[in-house]
Amino acid sequence: MNLRCLIIDDEPNAVNLLEVLIGQTTQWQLVGKCYNALEAIAFLKGHKVDFIFLDINMPHLTGMELAGLLPKDTKIVFTTAYAEHAAESYAYQTIDYLLKPITLKRFLAATQKIEASFGKTAAQPAEIAAIKPEPDxxxxxxxxxxxxxxxxxxxxxxxxxEYVRLLTGAEELLIYRRLKDIEEQLPPPFVRVHNSYIVNTKQLNKIQDNHIYIGGKQIPVSDKFRDGFMEVIKQRIF
Incomplete structure (x- = not known):
């Protein structure tokens, strides 16, 4: 599939890696490389792209701040070393969220998501009415x-x-995977709040003194993940 993409990242090594991965594994056209958000804004005024690879931690404007300035239909693949922004990223037209360092295996999985997002045709009203969504x-x-x-x-x-403990209201499972691997596959409303915890924000009972209370368990919110977690929670505060 011939798609036009743009890389926005202030790390030259990260830009170079993405350029190599795109060139070796896709038929996409890399139309530009921008090293900060201001440069990207100027570039996008004169160039049309199908989607962008967007870093989050950048000078002047962060990737999240830039995403908020782009047209609402702009498709984005976030690239970052920080997992705590994952839930916030899906407030935009996010196709995928790639954690650095980006591996070939993970990039190939992302290419499938990207091309699938452009390959789908819009459902007609009758088709939409016939769809019965299943629980995730x-x-x-x-x-x-x-x-x-x-x-x-x-x-x-x-x-x-060496494993992850999964808790529901009725049972507990031991899963022999890394927490980071599981986090990469989880959609919102799951949010990382600590090196050892990912929580389902739908199940929260209360938040108090940098702790979450959920299912009778008190879970700490660490400094590393607090800002990303609270950005999600602020959307639900009255």
């Missing part, structure tokens, strides 16, 4: 068993040294 779920491997768990039922994930 994943199959989690625990021991030799694959367990189907509805995402809405999950309270939180707790990372241990």
């Amino acid at each position: 779920y994943f199959f989690f491997k625990s021991g030799k068993t694959l367990r189907k768990i509805l995402l809405d039922d999950i309270l939180y994930f707790e990372g241990e040294k």
Whole structure:
């Protein structure tokens, strides 16, 4: 698929890596490389792109601030070393959220998402009426068993040294994966709040003194993840 893309990132090494990955694995046209948000704004005034690779931590304007200034239909693939902005990123037309360092395997998975997002045709009203949405779920491997768990039922994930503990209101599973790997696949409303915890914000009971209370459990919110978590929560505060 011949798509036009733009890279916006203040790290030359990160830009170079993306350029190599694009050139070696896709038929896309890389129309430009910008090293800060102001340069990108000027570039986009005179060039049309299908989507952008957008870093988050940049001088002058962050990637999130730039995303808020772009046309609402601008499709974005966020690229960042920080997982805590993942939930916030989906307030925009986000196709994917790539954590640095970006591996070839992860980039190839992203290319499938990107091309799929441009390959879909809009459903007609009659088709939309006929669609019955199913609850979101994943199959989690625990021991030799694959367990189907509805995402809405999950309270939180707790990372241990060699495995992750998944808690619902009714059961507990041990999953032999890294917490980071699970985080990459989780959609909102799941948010990382600590090196050891990802929580389902739908299941929160209260927030007090840098702690979350969920399913009878008190979970700390660390400094590293507090800002990203509170940005999500602020959208629901009256």
